[in-house]
Each structure stands twice: as C-alpha cells, then as structure tokens.
Amino acid sequence: MNKQCQGCGVPLQTENPNEIGYIKSLDQEYCVSCFRLKNYGDLSKVTQNKVDPFEMLEKVSQIDALFVWVVDLFHLEESKIGSLHRWFNDKEVVIMATKRELLPKTMSLSKIKNALQPFINESHLNIVDVLITGNFGKMNKDNNIRRLNSLKDEFRKDKIVFFGKTNVGKSSLINALSNTSDLSVSVLPGTTIDIVKVASDVEELYDSAGISMNETLLDKLSNETVKLLQQKKTIKPINFQLKDNQSLIVDGYGYIDFKHEGSYSITCYLPDSVKLHRTKTENVTQQFSRFESELRDEKLISKNHSISHKNTDIVIMDLGFITLHNPTVKISTHFKQSVEVILRKALL
Numbered sequence: 257m258n259k260q261c262q263g264c265g266v267p268l269q270t271e272n273p274n275e276i277g278y279i280k281s282l283d284q285e286y287c288v289s290c291f292r293l294k295n296y297g298d299l300s301k302v303t304q305n306k307v308d309p310f311e312m313l314e315k316v317s318q319i320d321a322l323f324v325w326v327v328d329l330f331h332l333e334e335s336k337i338g339s340l341h342r343w344f345n346d347k348e349v350v351i352m353a354t355k356r357e358l359l360p361k362t363m364s365l366s367k368i369k370n371a372l373q374p375f376i377n378e379s380h381l382n383i384v385d386v387l388i389t390g391n392f393g394k395m396n397k398d399n400n401i402r403r404l405n406s407l408k409d410e411f412r413k414d415k416i417v418f419f420g421k422t423n424v425g426k427s428s429l430i431n432a433l434s435n436t437s438d439l440s441v442s443v444l445p446g447t448t449i450d451i452v453k454v455a456s457d458v459e460e461l462y463d464s465a466g467i468s469m470n471e472t473l474l475d476k477l478s479n480e481t482v483k484l485l486q487q488k489k490t491i492k493p494i495n496f497q498l499k500d501n502q503s504l505i506v507d508g509y510g511y512i513d514f515k516h517e518g519s520y521s522i523t524c525y526l527p528d529s530v531k532l533h534r535t536k537t538e539n540v541t542q543q544f545s546r547f548e549s550e551l552r553d554e555k556l557i558s559k560n561h562s563i564s565h566k567n568t569d570i571v572i573m574d575l576g577f578i579t580l581h582n583p584t585v586k587i588s589t590h591f592k593q594s595v596e597v598i599l600r601k602a603l604l
C-alpha cells in the first residue's frame with residue numbers, strides 16, 4: 257500500500273507536483289496541501305474530496321470496528337445520510353453530536369436527545385449510545401473517551417472508526433480525543449479524502465472522508481465566504497417582532513414573506529456574518545436587489561409552505577435556521593437556486 261498523508265489520507269506521490277498527494281521526498285508525512293494548511297492556514301490548496309460517497313461508506317463499513325456516526329448539532333438536517341442501514345445494518349453505531357457550544361447553553365440535554373431521535377428512528381441502525389461534544393471535541397472529552405472505550409470493550413472491537421457528512425467536525429473531534437493535531441481540519445468541506453489511522457498510543461482511531469451526496473451551497477461560495485459562515489462561538493439568537501405582512505431578507509441568499517394579520521415573532525439562529533433586514537413585503541424585491549451576493553447570477557426559487565407545528569424552524573441549509581413562533585402565519589420563501597430551505601419542528 258502507498259504511504260498515506262497523515263493529515264488527509266491521500267496516497268503520497270513524488271512524481272507530479274500538480275496532482276494531489278505530492279511530496280518532494282518520501283520521508284515527509286504530509287502532502288503539500290496539508291503542509292500549507294497546517295503551517296500557513298492556506299486554504300487555496302485544500303484538495304476538497306471528490307470521493308464517491310458510496311465507495312467511502314462501503315470501505316468504512318468493511319472495517320471490524322465500533323462505528324461513530326458524527327453529526328453537527330447546529331446543522332442537523334445537513335448531517336443526515338439516507339440508507340445507512342445498507343452498510344451498517346448489523347454493526348454497532350454510536351451517534352456523536354458535535355458543535356454543542358453553538359446552540360444556547362439553556363438547551364437541555366433531553367432537548368438535544370429529542371432532536372437526535374429522528375436520526376435513531378429513520379436510520380434503522382443499532383444505535384448503542386448518543387454522545388454529545390463541542391468546542392472542537394474538548395467538551396465532555398474525558399467522559400466521551402471513557403464511554404467509547406467501554407463500548408469498544410463490550411462489543412470486542414480494537415478499532416473505532418468515525419464517519420459522517422463533510423464538515424461536521426470529525427477530524428477536529430479525533431484530534432481532541434487523541435491529544436494530537438495530526439489530522440487536517442479546514443472550513444472547506446472535503447478536507448479529509450480517505451480513511452486515516454491516527455497515531456495514538458492509547459486507541460486505534462480512524463478518520464474518514466466526509467460523505468457528500470450532492471453539491472451544496474458551500475461548494476458554490478468563495479473560500480472567504482465559507483470561512484465567514486463557520487461560526488466559532490455560541491450563536492446569538494436575534495428576535496424580531498413582526499406585524500401584518502412583513503418580509504425578512506437573509507443577506508444576498510434570499511428572503512421570507514410572512515403573511516398574517518396582527519403581530520407574531522421569529523427568532524433567527526444564523527452566523528454573525530449573515531446580514532438580516534426586515535421590511536414590508538411590498539418593498540422586499542426592491543430592497544433585496546441592494547444586497548450583494550456571490551450567487552447574483554442564480555435565479556430565485558419561490559415556494560409556499562404549510563406550517564404544521566406550534567413552533568417551526570425554517571432551516572436554510574448550510575446557513576442556520578429561523579424559528580417562527582406562530583402556526584397561523586403563512587410563509588413563502590424566495591431563495592437562490594443553490595440555497596435549500598426546509599421546515600421542521602422547532603429544535604429549541
């Protein structure tokens with residue numbers, strides 16, 4: 257087997273500087289792009305995995321291990337993977353939810369576990385435990401290590417393999433659990449490109465390439481904008497009291513029209529860098545045209561939604577979510593083509 261980069265798992269090669277995995281000499285441990293990322297924070301060379309998600313799931317599931325499915329608590333809908341039972345039907349799987357610190361401290365553990373229940377129900381997997389972490393894997397670290405070890409022993413496994421969608425924080429988490437900074441981490445989805453064993457004397461921990469089923473909003477934006485969308489500290493909820501027909505512009509991504517007589521309120525959980533603007537619906541198209549956007553060439557897709565919960569989240573995939581606290585309000589969303597919007601029962 258070829259020697260692998262210890263940061264992203266790419267097979268290393270000395271022949272072609274323009275191809276992935278290039279190193280000058282075979283005694284180096286990191287490919288040029290991981291070296292530049294680690295030493296200079298240079299995102300321009302990050303390989304960004306084009307790994308076939310099905311091949312990766314196949315490869316991961318072949319390992320005789322305790323599996324850890326990593327999901328991002330702030331981007332829960334984006335963390336879902338369909339048909340996992342095709343690969344993990346007869347395996348023991350732990351769900352590990354990352355980025356806890358982004359959600360309000362007041363969110364109780366039982367609320368978090370409720371929010372994760374659909375993952376357990378819809379996946380049809382043998383989920384043996386649900387663990388919570390945050391702060392780049394440092395939150396609850398000792399407890400999580402203890403629990404993973406005891407599950408590994410209970411199911412007689414030597415290895416623990418982490419998998420999940422791109423950017424959920426797998427590599428950051430494994431670095432924390434193994435007290436290393438070997439694995440490459442970046443704001444760009446697709447940083448890890450193969451299965452990588454982490455050099456830890458305590459455990460056999462394996463990282464894997466993030467699963468990406470289709471192009472997402474993040475693939476369409478510049479590295480600079482993707483960086484600004486990666487929130488590093490607790491999201492500050494922003495409340496709006498609205499009255500009658502009003503609209504909320506979500507930066508250059510799109511806007512939501514609220515149709516109602518009387519007052520109602522919404523709470524926005526979005527990264528600090530996303531600009532919000534409230535306006536009368538009759539003025540919204542003209543006001544929206546003033547927002548700059550890297551998606552300016554894309555057309556707006558309009559959708560009417562029906563509300564079925566007392567409190568509903570309007571999830572703007574890869575950005576965040578907005579909670580509507582009144583089920584009688586009618587909403588229509590108008591977002592750029594690359595921005596997917598879905599509704600769910602409110603998380604908080």
Ligand SMILES: Nc1nc2c(ncn2[C@@H]2O[C@H](COP(=O)(O)OP(=O)(O)OP(=O)(O)O)[C@@H](O)[C@H]2O)c(=O)[nH]1
Pocket residue numbers: 354355356358389390391392393421422423424425426427428429440441442443444445446447448449464465466467486487488489
């Ligand atoms: N706020 C916050 N951000 C995190 C946390 N963990 C990871 N991140 C950020 O999320 C982004 C992705 O982190 P990675 O560890 O590279 O995620 P990954 O799942 O390994 O990504 P791929 O290798 O691309 O599949 C980076 O910008 C990290 O800084 C966390 O606990 N909290």
Ligand SMILES: [Mg+2]
Pocket residue numbers: 426427428440441447448463464466
């Ligand atoms: Mg990774």
